[in-house]
Amino acid sequence: MTISLQKSSIHKTNSLTITGSKSESNRLLLLQALFPELTIENVSNSDDSHVMQQALETTSEIIDIHHAGTAMRFLTAYFASKSGSEVVLTGSPRMKERPVEILVEALTHLGADIAYLETEGCPPLRIKGKHLTQSKVSLNANVSSQYISALMLIAAKLENGLELTLKGKITSVPYIEMTLALLKQVGIEASFNGNLIKIVPQVSTLNPQTLVVESDWSSASYFYSIVALSAVGTNIRLSSYKKDSLQGDSVLASLYESFGVSTVFENEQIQIKKVSEAIKEPINFQLNHAPDIAQTIAVTCLGLGISCHLSGLHTLKIKETDRLLALKTEIEKLGGSVHITENSLALEVTKHINFDVSIATYNDHRMAMAFAPMALKTKLNIEDANVVSKSHPSFWDDLKNLGFKITQ
Numbered sequence: 450m451t452i453s454l455q456k457s458s459i460h461k462t463n464s465l466t467i468t469g470s471k472s473e474s475n476r477l478l479l480l481q482a483l484f485p486e487l488t489i490e491n492v493s494n495s496d497d498s499h500v501m502q503q504a505l506e507t508t509s510e511i512i513d514i515h516h517a518g519t520a521m522r523f524l525t526a527y528f529a530s531k532s533g534s535e536v537v538l539t540g541s542p543r544m545k546e547r548p549v550e551i552l553v554e555a556l557t558h559l560g561a562d563i564a565y566l567e568t569e570g571c572p573p574l575r576i577k578g579k580h581l582t583q584s585k586v587s588l589n590a591n592v593s594s595q596y597i598s599a600l601m602l603i604a605a606k607l608e609n610g611l612e613l614t615l616k617g618k619i620t621s622v623p624y625i626e627m628t629l630a631l632l633k634q635v636g637i638e639a640s641f642n643g644n645l646i647k648i649v650p651q652v653s654t655l656n657p658q659t660l661v662v663e664s665d666w667s668s669a670s671y672f673y674s675i676v677a678l679s680a681v682g683t684n685i686r687l688s689s690y691k692k693d694s695l696q697g698d699s700v701l702a703s704l705y706e707s708f709g710v711s712t713v714f715e716n717e718q719i720q721i722k723k724v725s726e727a728i729k730e731p732i733n734f735q736l737n738h739a740p741d742i743a744q745t746i747a748v749t750c751l752g753l754g755i756s757c758h759l760s761g762l763h764t765l766k767i768k769e770t771d772r773l774l775a776l777k778t779e780i781e782k783l784g785g786s787v788h789i790t791e792n793s794l795a796l797e798v799t800k801h802i803n804f805d806v807s808i809a810t811y812n813d814h815r816m817a818m819a820f821a822p823m824a825l826k827t828k829l830n831i832e833d834a835n836v837v838s839k840s841h842p843s844f845w846d847d848l849k850n851l852g853f854k855i856t857q
């Protein structure tokens with residue numbers, strides 16, 4: 450379904466509630482499956498978390514996780530260590546191109562029984578659950594943090610716990626730190642020092658407790674972009690967020706100050722406000738710690754007519770799509786000039802934005818949401834607009850509530 454966004458402006462003052470963090474939710478859903486004494490509140494209403502929940506509850510032997518990367522990785526570790534189970538974990542055509550070899554090799558070293566059913570190194574996987582007794586493994590940490598988080602999440606249930614040695618430059622570190630923090634929050638003994646992660650076996654049940662998921666910061670990025678592209682004084686209040694967030698994308702609060710946007714935390718809410726015009730200086734951000742907001746930031750710069758150089762983006766090519774190539778292709782449709790490498794994107798100052806362009810979204814929710822704020826600068830169309838439900842099902846309703854003119 451393609452939607453058209455007329456050139457719009459938003460109401461001066463707005464407030465929205467954003468669904469729970471997809472990353473926190475999928476971690477806690479897996480931990481709850483291992484430790485039923487845990488209760489979770491404000492679970493993400495995303496497709497990816499629904500898929501995770503269904504996979505953990507199903508008795509089917511074939512589990513399709515569609516596009517959900519963390520579900521694929523986390524469930525691979527879960528079922529590999531679930532003695533007596535036998536499942537086929539499959540997904541969308543794109544999921545069958547997203548590598549899991551590093552994780553499968555680590556699990557196999559620990560004693561797991563996992564076979565590739567189509568392409569070597571990629572899903573679908575046949576997984577025969579085993580009682581894993583090996584406890585030491587090393588793996589490359591420069592491709593995806595999800596492989597490491599997957600192993601950490603099952604570790605406390607392994608007979609001898611787990612000692613992970615991370616090789617190479619560790620990527621997407623805040624996601625590993627999120628996993629560690631949640632393990633500690635539920636009472637599991639875990640540490641992460643240098644390139645070594647240690648997790649002690651949890652032989653008894655945990656203390657029953659309720660964990661409340663913070664709203665999703667990656668989803669908040671699109672509203673930061675909307676405010677950055679709006680008039681001075683425009684503000685959006687988002688709930689429910691906290692200053693001591695576990696989410697690496699909370700770095701948005703400091704990064705968007707470069708675009709004249711302030712963030713005030715109060716009563717579990719953030720107020721995002723355009724307080725000054727953006728300084729037309731080139732933007733230079735290293736986003737290794739926050740890969741999911743690269744698309745948002747690149748498009749904010751496009752809309753503001755600011756050049757940018759974004760680095761630390763080597764993980765983008767194996768996400769929902771090759772995000773660097775997709776960004777280059779779609780920004781150039783709007784009139785921008787983009788140079789990409791294996792791990793960076795450079796955008797030149799864009800003086801003219803083309804009108805009534807159709808943006809392709811490549812099965813990537815973040816392509817649709819990152820480009821939507823450009824409706825504050827021009828008329829544009831978003832193809833396959835329902836793709837946003839992967840992380841933010843209410844996105845288009847939220848934009849209509851802000852004042853965007855959206856038609857099908």
Ligand SMILES: O=C(O)C1=C[C@@H](OP(=O)(O)O)[C@@H](O)[C@H](O)C1
Nearest residue numbers: 472519593594595621624740764
């Ligand atoms: O662990 C997680 O919840 C995630 C880790 C990141 O992936 P990489 O570690 O592959 O960068 C991120 O892109 C993804 O949206 C969610």
Ligand SMILES: C=C(OP(=O)(O)O)C(=O)O
Nearest residue numbers: 516517518519741768769
């Ligand atoms: C990359 C993402 O998710 P996943 O890897 O879980 O598909 C994302 O939400 O941007």
